[in-house]
Amino acid sequence: MADDFGDDAGRQIFDWALRLGMEGYRRGGGAAGQRAVEDAIGRLEAALENARDAIGAKPGPSGGAPQAARTDARFARLDMSEFAALEDGQRIISAVDAKLAANDIWHGMTEDGGTPWLVFKTADAPAVTSAFDQLVSDTKEAASRAAERMRQEQVRDDRSRAADRDREPLKDRAERARRASDVQSHDAERGRAPEQNRAETRSK
Numbered sequence: 001m002a003d004d005f006g007d008d009a010g011r012q013i014f015d016w017a018l019r020l021g022m023e024g025y026r027r028g029g030g031a032a033g034q035r036a037v038e039d040a041i042g043r044l045e046a047a048l049e050n051a052r053d054a055i056g057a058k059p060g061p062s063g064g065a066p067q068a069a070r071t072d073a074r075f076a077r078l079d080m081s082e083f084a085a086l087e088d089g090q091r092i093i094s095a096v097d098a099k100l101a102a103n104d105i106w107h108g109m110t111e112d113g114g115t116p117w118l119v120f121k122t123a124d125a126p127a128v129t130s131a132f133d134q135l136v137s138d139t140k141e142a143a144s145r146a147a148e149r150m151r152q153e154q155v156r157d158d159r160s161r162a163a164d165r166d167r168e169p170l171k172d173r174a175e176r177a178r179r180a181s182d183v184q185s186h187d188a189e190r191g192r193a194p195e196q197n198r199a200e201t202r203s204k
Contacts, residue, residue, distance in 0.1 A: 009099035010138035016091045017041055017146040022153070030154040034147060041143040044092060045136060047082040052132035054078060055125055076125060080109075080116040099131050099138075 005011055017037050024036025055078060083092050093109065096118065100107045105127050107120040120128050 005138055005141065007098060007102035009095040009102065009135060010142060012091060012095040012098060013044070013135075013138055014142035014145055016088060016095070017044075017142050018149055020087060021146050021150050025150060025153065030150065033150045033153075037143060037146050037150060040087065041139060041146075043086055044139055047086065047092075048132055048136045048139060050082060051078055051080075052129055052136070055132065056129045074122055075119055076122045077110075078118040078120070078128075080118050084116050095138075096132075096135065099135050100128065103127060103131050103134075105131060 005014070017040055020040045021033045021037035025033030055076075080093055080096075083089050083096065086092055093116065097107070097109060100120070105120060105124050107118060107124075107128070110117050110119055
């Protein structure tokens with residue numbers, strides 16, 4: 001799977017999205033699974049784009065990374081709280097780490113006052129921005145593949161249920177059909193009763 005995406009970051013994002021989608025599928029079926037994937041991917045794309053924009057913001061007077069992200073003239077840091085707040089956000093932070101490593105960008109992950117930070121060289125800000133652009137593309141591809149896997153899972157489950165019905169003994173199927181017919185007849189009779197009562201009242 002890593003080869004399909006080009007590096008390990010895309011695989012990690014795909015695994016993350018698929019896991020959340022499958023949890024939604026088990027709770028509420030195919031539609032719930034698709035919504036879980038779409039919601040997770042939407043939040044991740046927003047976080048990636050916000051991070052990319054923060055890195056690429058207008059630099060301070062001395063150049064380099066934005067003032068808010070600077071630690072000193074040589075290094076900058078990016079607040080990763082939005083990623084950490086995602087469900088299983090550490091998996092996504094790991095994907096960011098993998099993407100930067102794949103691009104040979106020096107970086108580190110640290111924590112200060114409970115806030116997770118990505119630290120990188122100020123001179124590498126354009127390369128870090130490009131890496132986040134790549135992560136946005138990876139996320140879109142992961143979303144497409146996760147959605148397709150969810151559809152395949154639903155088709156397999158539908159076929160499995162159909163096979164189970166086919167294996168059901170004829171006698172049991174007939175009994176189940178009879179009970180369903182009785183319920184429908186009862187409902188229909190109950191629906192006709194008010195009309196019949198009104199007709200009898202009018203005739204009197």
